Amino acid sequence: MIQTELAIVGAGPAGLSAAIEAGRAGAEVLLIDENARPGGQLFKQIHKFFGSRAHKAGTRGVNIGRSLLEECDKLGIHTCLKGEVCGIEEGQNLWVVIDRKRSEIVKARKIILATGATENATAFPGWDLPGVMGAGAAQTMINVNRVLPGRKVLMLGSGNVGVIVAYQLMQAGAQVVAVLEAAPRLGGYGVHTAKVSRAGVPFHVSHTIKQAFGYDHVEAVEIVELDSSFNQIPGTEKILDVDTVCLATGLTPLTELAWLAGCEFKFIPALGGHLPIHDDRMHTTRDNIFIAGDISGIEEASTAMEEGRLAGINAACELGYISDEEAKLRTKEIWDSLNSLRSGYFGLKRRNSKDLMLQTGKEVI
């Protein structure tokens, strides 16, 4: 049995930011992550981040990750790596399987779930061939493990993940044969698509994959045009010579622990599906359980870090390390920062969905 004041599950941008705020306030923090290294997806984000200076704009994600880890080290945050949290028992006991060998119970007074998200797959004939993978998986291979998954890549999905990974695959030496988008308009930021476009990569809107061919790996892909109801238009098929297919078709929050803990949920499609209801402190409907990052709705690292700070500050407040007034003041400041990240055309849907969640949180919590 390990006892701690605050246990944080997930050492990505949200979990690290939460640990830093709570640790700085004086709380005893244990950060648990199933991976061998902390940082979540930050260390594969080799591009410069957007936002304002306060959001570390212009800094590459990998360097933001490094500075968060340094800060955690300075504060003496305890970390438990290769620790899979497999359950939450009554009274905030976490069941952790460490190194796939032994299990340990962590008894925490407060818990922050910052478990992130998982990539959505898209099924088509041949999708089980080696060479078909999530865009995030390809990004891990090239930027963390320095392995090029293939030479000729087809990207399915033109959201920011799709176009950023397409660009990074070219930086790693691959050719991106095309980017497909099922919708009639491209999804990602125009500055990202423009970067990929001027590298000579064609974008095909209203297109999807009909099937992938190959004996023991992807050798070609048949693409097809879609009508306005997303039905395939017969006769529009084309064969592309590719050896790798990357799926960038959205993410789903990893909410299992929140379900196990008995948190109440709300279904908000614009944020990725079923989400634990939370208030402006990132507190769920269960006493002592907070959430932060993609588990509370699919966004990006900049917003995850701000939400982590919210959860860390408010958990530390409940533990008595920060006064109510100070926590309230800082909570408001962080929400102002979050709202600025969620403004404009791209942020509007997320802003409205988050407002809806906060409204629900206010009513139920």
Place this chain on the structure above:
Amino acid sequence: MENSLKITGAPSLEELHRSPAYPPEDRLKKGPIAIIECIEEIPCNPCEASCPSGAITIGDSITNLPRMDFEKCIACGMCIPACPGLAIYIKDYNYSDTKALLSFPYEYYPLPKVNDIVQAVDRNGNILCTAKVLKVRNLKSNDHTAVITIEYPKEFFEEAVNMKRL
């Protein structure tokens, strides 16, 4: 097919001409100037602070489009590596009688070398012409965004934005 940012991935000249940061033609051809191809309201403002002449304004709401004071811009190039979207470059129409100058961000290896002959490309990656590399700047403060300067025939002045990957 409609030639626009959300269809082809690259902004068209018509879309750019409507944006508040794209210089009007007389200014464009008057002398060196920074050109910002940022036509969507995204939450981002490092260009504003990077400009030592105060020529670029975003303002309080970080999703505002960048606005450019075309008279204040001295084409120093500080904004090129500062833009996380790699959406800023500098052009000089009057570099010589026949050649224009383009300085653009470049994040691929290998980097070109000074005096290399490279291929200039348009916004859709089409090869326009050959160009000569005049400068390769990759200062530590650029954080791995190299800035490449090329000279290229004036007739491709507006179309050229970058070079074909080596």
